[in-house]
Amino acid sequence: MERKYSIKDDDWDQRPLMELTQAKGLVEQLQTHVMDSPSATNTSKELMTKITSSYKASLSILNGVKFEGGENSLSMLKGGETSLSKLNGRIKLETGENSLSIKCQPRWKEQVRVCERSGLQGPLDDGYSWRKYGQKDIFGAAHPRAYFRCAHRVAQGCLSNKQVQRSDEDPSIFDVTYQGLHTCNQVSHLLPGQPPNKEDQKLKNPQETLLNFKTGCHVKVEDFNSLLEPKSASFSLPSASTPNPNSSKREKKTVIFSSPEPQPHNRSMDSSFHPPSASPTISDASLFPPYRANNFGGGKNLQFDHNDFASVTASGISSPSQDFGLDFYVDFNSDIPFSR
DNA sequence: TTTATTTGACCCCC
DNA sequence: GGGGGTCAAATAAA
Numbered sequence: 466m467e468r469k470y471s472i473k474d475d476d477w478d479q480r481p482l483m484e485l486t487q488a489k490g491l492v493e494q495l496q497t498h499v500m501d502s503p504s505a506t507n508t509s510k511e512l513m514t515k516i517t518s519s520y521k522a523s524l525s526i527l528n529g530v531k532f533e534g535g536e537n538s539l540s541m542l543k544g545g546e547t548s549l550s551k552l553n554g555r556i557k558l559e560t561g562e563n564s565l566s567i568k569c570q571p572r573w574k575e576q577v578r579v580c581e582r583s584g585l586q587g588p589l590d591d592g593y594s595w596r597k598y599g600q601k602d603i604f605g606a607a608h609p610r611a612y613f614r615c616a617h618r619v620a621q622g623c624l625s626n627k628q629v630q631r632s633d634e635d636p637s638i639f640d641v642t643y644q645g646l647h648t649c650n651q652v653s654h655l656l657p658g659q660p661p662n663k664e665d666q667k668l669k670n671p672q673e674t675l676l677n678f679k680t681g682c683h684v685k686v687e688d689f690n691s692l693l694e695p696k697s698a699s700f701s702l703p704s705a706s707t708p709n710p711n712s713s714k715r716e717k718k719t720v721i722f723s724s725p726e727p728q729p730h731n732r733s734m735d736s737s738f739h740p741p742s743a744s745p746t747i748s749d750a751s752l753f754p755p756y757r758a759n760n761f762g763g764g765k766n767l768q769f770d771h772n773d774f775a776s777v778t779a780s781g782i783s784s785p786s787q788d789f790g791l792d793f794y795v796d797f798n799s800d801i802p803f804s805r
Numbered sequence: 806t807t808t809a810t811t812t813g814a815c816c817c818c819c
Numbered sequence: 820g821g822g823g824g825t826c827a828a829a830t831a832a833a
Contacts, residue, residue: 599825599826601823601824601825603822603823604822614825
C-alpha cells in the first residue's frame with residue numbers, strides 16, 4: 466500500500482516520523498506475512514511482534530514531539546531496560562540510569578454542541594475507545610473535567626488521551642481536548658466490512674454507535690437516559706483524533722447532538738442503552754444531560770486554540786491498513802527537559 | 806467473575 | 820500552597 470505524505474515547512478523536520486510511520490506499516494505487513502507462513506519459526510514470529518511493538522512505542526514518542534536537545538538527547542539513553550510511561554502530561558522514556566521527559570504531544574481542541582432535538586439516525590461505527598480514569602472539579606469552572614485515555618493503552622501502548630469539560634458559557638457545548646495521536650489499531654473500526662478483532666468486539670455493541678457524520682466525524686453515544694443519573698453517559702469523538710483532512714487551520718466545525726423529547730420513563734427505561742464496558746465514556750449527570758445524537762445537525766467543531774501550532778499533514782499514521790488524510794496542529798512550544 | 810467507572814488521595818508543576 | 824492530572828481502591832455493571 467502506498468502512502469502519501471504532505472508536509473509544510475515547519476520548525477523541525479517531520480520526516481523521521483513519516484519514515485517511521487511508513488516503516489511501521491511495512492513491518493506490520495511483513496508480520497502478517499510471517500504469521501501466515503507455515504514455515505515461519507516461533508522465534509521469527511516473536512521477533513516480528515517485538516519489532517512491531519517497538520515501532521508503535523517509537524511513534525508514541527515521535528508523534529508531535531520535538532527533541533530540543535537534538536538527536537543527542539536520545540543517544541544519551543542507552544543501556545538497560547527501556548520503559549515508556551506517561552505522567553502529568555509528559556511522556557517519560559526511561560532506560561538504565563537515564564530518562565527523557567517529553568511534555569509536548571499533538572494537542573487540539575474540539576467543541577461539541579448538544580441541542581435539544583431528538584434524532585437517532587441508525588448505527589454508526591466509530592473509531593476509538595476511551596476509558597475514563599478520572600474526573601476533577603476545576604477551579605473557576607462551573608463543570609467538572611473528565612479525563613479519558615485510550616482503552617488500548619495497556620494492550621497496544623497507545624498514549625492518546627482526552628479531556629472533556631462542559632463549557633461555562635454555553636452548557637450545550639463540551640470542550641474536548643485531545644492529546645497524542647493514536648498508535649493503536651482502533652482506526653480499523655473505520656474500515657467498512659472489516660471484521661473487528663476479538664478485543665474490539667468485546668468493547669463494542671450495536672447500541673453504542675448511533676451516529677455517522679458524513680464529514681467523517683464519528684460520534685459514539687451511549688446510555689442517553691442514564692445521563693440524567695450520576696453515571697453512565699457516554700460518547701466519544703474518535704475522529705477527532707484524525708481530524709478531517711479538509712479542515713483548514715483554526716477552522717471551526719460543530720458536532721451537533723440533540724436530546725430526545727422529554728420522556729418521563731427515560732430515567733429508568735431502556736436496557737438497550739446501557740453502556741458497554743469499555744467505551745468512550747463521559748459520565749456525570751451535571752456534565753452530560755440526556756442528549757441523543759443526531760447526524761444531520763452539523764459538522765464537528767474542530768478548534769485548534771494554540772497560536773503557535775505548526776501544521777502537519779500526514780496520512781495513515783495510525784493504521785497501515787488505511788489511507789486517509791490527517792491534518793492536525795502540533796504544539797511545539799512545550800519544553801523538553803532532560804533529567805536523570 | 807470480569808471489566809469499567811467512580812472518587813478520594815496523591816503527586817508534580819507553577 | 821494551590822491547582823491540575825493521575826493513581827488506585829472501592830463500587831457498579833455486565
